[in-house]
Amino acid sequence: MRFAGLVIGLSVLLVGCAGEPVDLDAAYPIEVTVDRVAEGEMLYGAHCAQCHANPETGGQRSYGAPRHDEDGHTWHHADRQLVGWVLNGIPGAGVMPAFGNQLSEEQVVAIFAYIKSTWNAEVREFQEGGSQTWEDQLREG
Numbered sequence: 001m002r003f004a005g006l007v008i009g010l011s012v013l014l015v016g017c018a019g020e021p022v023d024l025d026a027a028y029p030i031e032v033t034v035d036r037v038a039e040g041e042m043l044y045g046a047h048c049a050q051c052h053a054n055p056e057t058g059g060q061r062s063y064g065a066p067r068h069d070e071d072g073h074t075w076h077h078a079d080r081q082l083v084g085w086v087l088n089g090i091p092g093a094g095v096m097p098a099f100g101n102q103l104s105e106e107q108v109v110a111i112f113a114y115i116k117s118t119w120n121a122e123v124r125e126f127q128e129g130g131s132q133t134w135e136d137q138l139r140e141g
Contacts, residue, residue, distance in 0.1 A: 029131035032077045032113045040114025064095040068115045075127040078134030083108045
């Protein structure tokens with residue numbers, strides 16, 4: 001009986017993690033452009049800063065909301081993964097709401113372009129390399 005419960009639980013978890021189909025034609029890793037950074041800064045202030053604080057100046061964060069600066073762990077994740085979490089929420093983590101009904105994928109991409117623009121070159125290089133590896137693995141199947 002315990003085994004059946006475990007199998008059902010894992011099945012639900014895997015289905016929940018599957019999310020939306022991956023559009024391999026989407027442009028990832030995210031290209032940081034002046035226009036995206038400007039739009040992303042405005043959107044971050046309106047939708048993200050209340051919980052995550054400002055990645056440039058810091059400030060008070062909500063419980064459980066990670067920092068998006070170099071001291072946080074956002075840069076440890078691939079761009080596509082981060083965008084998916086903002087749009088769909090994070091499976092198994094009830095704290096992060098889904099913003100897919102409020103923001104488009106391109107708007108979320110702009111938010112991450114802004115966040116990435118605040119990181120130093122070493123952190124950006126590390127994160128972009130990880131994002132490219134993630135994309136390569138998706139394409140390989």
